Amino acid sequence: MQLSLHTDYALRILMALAASEEQLSVDWIARRYGISRNHLAKVAQGLQSEGLIQTYRGRGGGMRLARPPSDINVGDVVRRFESLDSFVSCMGGGPGCAINGVCGLRPALAGALRAFLDHLDEYSLADLVSERWPMLRRLAPEGISARAQ
Structure with a gap:
């Protein structure tokens, strides 16, 4: 990322x-x-x-x-300035992936993103x-x- x-x-x-x-x-x-x-x-x-x-x-x-x-909070700053809902197109409801909904990529990336932000939440400026x-x-x-x- x-x-x-x-x-x-x-x-x-x-x-x-x-x-x-x-x-x-x-x-x-x-x-x-x-x-x-x-x-x-x-x-x-x-x-x-x-x-x-x-x-x-x-x-x-x-x-x-x-x-x-x-x-x-650092995690809060990142959330405010990044467009995280479209980390990959299927996360933001974007068009066009032929396997959208039947693969494990979306939940895997959502978990990784959550872990990333959770880690940043442990830090203040x-x-x-x-x-x-x-x-x-x-x-x-x-x-x-x-x-x-």
């Missing part, structure tokens, strides 16, 4: 915000991860609409977590950034005070 870039970037934004414990800009995060600013901005909008981050416009604007990292300072040194080798620029 491969997560979409949208989910990957959502998790990266959340981890950067959790590690920093401060407000960060989309530009800053995009530069640090070396990813598209425009795509990251779209993901940030999704995070805001899901109530996971708060955003601030204007000079000195940026984003910050809407709640403590320990209250953000705080767990993903338990090594906060090494993460910050990787993201901001020039120093902590330059983070929000």
Whole structure:
């Protein structure tokens, strides 16, 4: 299984915000991860609409977590950003498999997906950034005070 870039970037934004414990800009995060600013901005909008981050416009604007990292469940984030009901076409009621309903693939994959999500449910965002300072040194080798620029 491969997560979409949208989910990957959502998790990266959340981890950067959790590690920093401060407000960060989309530009800053995009530069640090070396990813598209425009795509990251779209993901940030999704995070805001899901109530996971708060955003601030204007000079000195940026984003910050809407709640403590320990209250953000990784499995929940993945469920919100992935289209899991169509993991394979027969799971989403999609058209066209000649053996749909008579093979064991659908229940096998549904069980695997459930196990995957159950495992992610054991982790909070705080767990993903338990090594906060090494993460910050990787993201901001020039120093902590330059983070929000």
